[in-house]
Amino acid sequence: MLKDITIGQFYPTGSFIHELDPRTKILITFAYIVGLFIVSSFISYGIVALFVLGCIFVSKIPVKYMLKGLKPLRVIIIITFIINIFMTSGTIIYSLGPLNVTVEGLYQGTFMAFRLVFLVVGTSLLTLTTSPIALTDGIENLLNPLKPIGIPAHELAMMMTIALRFIPTLLEETDKIMKAQMARGADFESGNIINRAKSLVPLLVPLFISAFRRADELAMAMEARCYRGGDNRTRMKQLVIQKNDIISMAVMGMFIAILIYVRIR
Amino acid sequence: MSYEGALYIEFKRGIYMEKMIKVDKVTYDYSNSEKEVIALNNISLEVKQGEFVVIIGHNGSGKSTLAKHLNALLLPTEGDVFVKGLNTKDESKIWDIRQFAGMVFQNPDNQIVATIVEEDVAFGPENLGLQPNEIRNRIESSLKVVDMEEFRHKAPHLLSGGQKQRIAIAGVIAMRPSCIIFDEPTAMLDPSGRKEVINTIKKLNKEEQITIIHITHFMEEAVNADRVIVMEDGDIVLEGTPREVFSQVERLKKLALDVPQVTELAHQLIKEGIDLPHDILTVDEMVMKLCQLK
Ligand SMILES: Nc1ncnc2c1ncn2[C@@H]1O[C@H](COP(=O)(O)OP(=O)(O)OP(=O)(O)O)[C@@H](O)[C@H]1O
């Protein structure tokens, strides 16, 4: 059951966007996030929506699949919406005890909800079109110039790779331990929150012990294969910026320029 | 090349190439303030180029500790270990030593680093600083040797235990080692996975001329070795061809070890007064000898 969780949610379709250099996609995503904060009107959101829809279309990822990614976040979006409605002062249109609904609040709440939705859809486009390995490689490569100021680029990337590698293994193990404890009468499903949290202890303790043992063995296996950190290490996959990457960055530049123009107009 | 030069190379071959591994009076001490553990006790051992050595011994006899000495994962408290003539204590040679002497561990899950098979096989060559083209060539040839080419782009966690272990082996041979140490590589596998891995190990020895040191609890896996070494309390207590070692059934039992099932059967039959040799190792042999009776 736990095995079904797809981490990173890579959705390979081999589209134009999938084939881009991961660095390009990471940078574009960052630019996009910044762009979202330039937005100050619903007209701009219209532009953003068009842009995102265009990207989804090019990526060949089904829109339904994209929206499924929003589901777990709907609670956060709704809470943001409600808090904004009640917490913004201005023209009161409805009173609910000490809480006031204002026109400005309604506007602000809708605005924030949209921002969140676009944020999630845009960034999940990155993880859907980029395999976790490519993503890690891209991050390592982008952080490399920051090494002199003490950013451990290689180590961070290696940590991510190993985490990705061990997530399925540990999930499988959790499943196994859970079943073993259930066979001994453990109950993970009923009772109040405190009881449920308590019932997790016999699950987490063995899991942690095993994770540490695995880490120990993995470290030894890596050393045995001549691992000595990032120095002198080459990579099988070399990242190269191609024509398509430049085109994409240009498109992104234009998008940002339009957003800025709409804002200062 | 001058005559002296040629002689020198011959000389070097004689001394170094012949001896893949030399363990010289090694003692290893895990002791801490709480208790004293001497895992290796003045042990000496030599392994020749191309040899297939199997090490057996019950739990805690020091097999894994010895294995970790052979590629400088552990350094001797006393004594020296030489790999192709290089002392493992020489820090400047440590990466050469680890490239010469690869190691495969028991748990396949805990030695695979990457999320895609080919990326994992690439891990060792990347650490050696090879060029991308060369790395790709090595991935291809290594996966071919272990017969896992069609899994090149698969995720390791979806493979069976035997397949994972073969990927781990591919990751080691991609570094072109002269010697591979296997520390109970079959202990966590089902019988079919065990067979896959054992056949791969045999193939590495026969076809790739890789020296093999194979630690195992399965006596059947020792039958085809050139030499069997029995460890007890951090030292070698018995050593010889599989026939020599397994014919000493009583001695092995005292060491809390088994013999191959067929050898055990022969031993029982001899006890019952049937005229059989002590050193039967395989079912075929047993059938032959039994048919020749009367
Ligand atoms: N990290 C350690 N710290 C302290 N003692 C250790 C450590 N590792 C092993 N030992 C002890 O050293 C001795 C030899 O252990 P080793 O793992 O080499 O045995 P082994 O022959 O490989 O056993 P097994 O068949 O169980 O794998 C044992 O008594 C063990 O308890």
Ligand SMILES: [Mg+2]
């Ligand atoms: Mg061991």
